[in-house]
Amino acid sequence: MTNTVTHPQPTRTRSGTPAAKLTRGRLHRKERQAGWLLVAPAGLHVFIWVGLPLIVALILSFTRYELPAKPRFIGFENFVEAFGKESFRTAVLNTFIMTGVAVPVSMTIALCIALLLNQGLKGQGFFRTAVFMPHITATVAVAVVWLWIYNPDSTGLLNKAIEIFGIGPVSWLGYPDLALGSVIVMLIWQGIGIKMLIYLAALQGLPLDLDEAARIDGANVVQRFLHIKVPLLRPATFFVLVTSIIQSFQVFDQIFILTSGGPANATTVITYQIYLSAFEASRMGYASAQSIVLFTFLIFLAIFSRRVVGGTDAH
Known part of the structure; x- marks a missing residue:
């Protein structure tokens, strides 16, 4: 007489996804959210003091902007x-x-x-x-x-x-x-x-x-x-x-x-x-x-x- 070994089946949700996998996914999502939350102040600082000035400089580089006159688009003439x-x-x-x-x-x-x-x-x-x-x-x-x-x-x-x-x-x-x-x-x-x-x-x-x-x-x-x-x-x-x-x-x-x-x-x-x-x-x-x-x-x-x-x- 042979004995059969039965393995416990993983608990599944209604959608059929294993509960452990779903739990890991939630943990990873929370970790990503926490990471973005921690990075946000430094990212905002870089965007305000580096990103925005770079964008403004790029826009102004295609204009004739001689103070106090207003900018006027001139294409690549400055370059x-x-x-x-x-x-x-x-x-x-x-x-x-x-x-x-x-x-x-x-x-x-x-x-x-x-x-x-x-x-x-x-x-x-x-x-x-x-x-x-x-x-x-x-x-x-x-x-x-x-x-x-x-x-x-x-x-x-x-x-x-x-x-x-x-x-x-x-x-x-x-x-x-x-x-x-x-x-x-x-x-x-x-x-x-x-x-x-x-x-x-x-x-x-x-x-x-x-x-x-x-x-x-x-x-x-x-x-x-x-x-x-x-x-x-x-x-x-x-x-x-x-x-x-x-x-x-x-x-x-x-x-x-x-x-x-x-x-x-x-x-x-x-x-x-x-x-x-x-x-x-x-x-x-x-x-x-x-x-x-x-x-x-x-x-x-x-x-x-x-x-x-x-x-x-x-x-």
């Missing part, structure tokens, strides 16, 4: 005028040069410092704070300090330093060939701190077993860095790269304090050109078109960075 002017093309070129030099150099220096601090050296807390301090210092204060460093007469700190080698005072911000490079040096110095901190946090979160296994297999320090740490640091590198590009494209205070875009537009960047168009010439429509161009550049650079660096380890 054609912007790229037809040498001053704006120079600003775009200066912005790309500044970003192309300052971002990779500061990232490289920040990674090297993070690697040194990750070795558990004595006094690393002091050095970490010292390197990070320029990032939390007011940008205007930083620019004023560097304005004194670049002072063209003999009282400037940099000119005093080169006097040791018998070199006379140099107008670091007065020559077109030196001005942009001088601003880039300041941007590199100011941007190292936050990049170093992000890289240091990423390094301290890496698994030690892979590095130890590679060391046992005979891999040297350079090989372990290139083939283990660099791939594992890709998410941090992507984040640092994108945020650094955005910060570099939004540089304004430093230019305004140090050079005011001079000499001969040698340090004029897109943000400063937008400022001149909007608040010096009162051409809000034209300035909005330049802002949309800046936003478009940032979108394409972020996508390009994602393709080149990648944001996750799953590749």
Whole structure:
């Protein structure tokens, strides 16, 4: 005589759906609703202070809006005028040069410092704070300090330093060939701190077993860095790269304090050109078109960075 085992049948509703599945669905729906409720304040803040201004700027970019006159639709004329002017093309070129030099150099220096601090050296807390301090210092204060460093007469700190080698005072911000490079040096110095901190946090979160296994297999320090740490640091590198590009494209205070875009537009960047168009010439429509161009550049650079660096380890 054989015994048959009976399994309990799941409780079903009138529609035939298992009650457990229906309960899970309700829980998931409530979780989604709670999530949207928690995100709503931040989403509303972003929409009001980012979304709406972006929409307004996009609309105004197709108008001739010169204060105090009313906006008048002119199509793509503002964009054609912007790229037809040498001053704006120079600003775009200066912005790309500044970003192309300052971002990779500061990232490289920040990674090297993070690697040194990750070795558990004595006094690393002091050095970490010292390197990070320029990032939390007011940008205007930083620019004023560097304005004194670049002072063209003999009282400037940099000119005093080169006097040791018998070199006379140099107008670091007065020559077109030196001005942009001088601003880039300041941007590199100011941007190292936050990049170093992000890289240091990423390094301290890496698994030690892979590095130890590679060391046992005979891999040297350079090989372990290139083939283990660099791939594992890709998410941090992507984040640092994108945020650094955005910060570099939004540089304004430093230019305004140090050079005011001079000499001969040698340090004029897109943000400063937008400022001149909007608040010096009162051409809000034209300035909005330049802002949309800046936003478009940032979108394409972020996508390009994602393709080149990648944001996750799953590749």
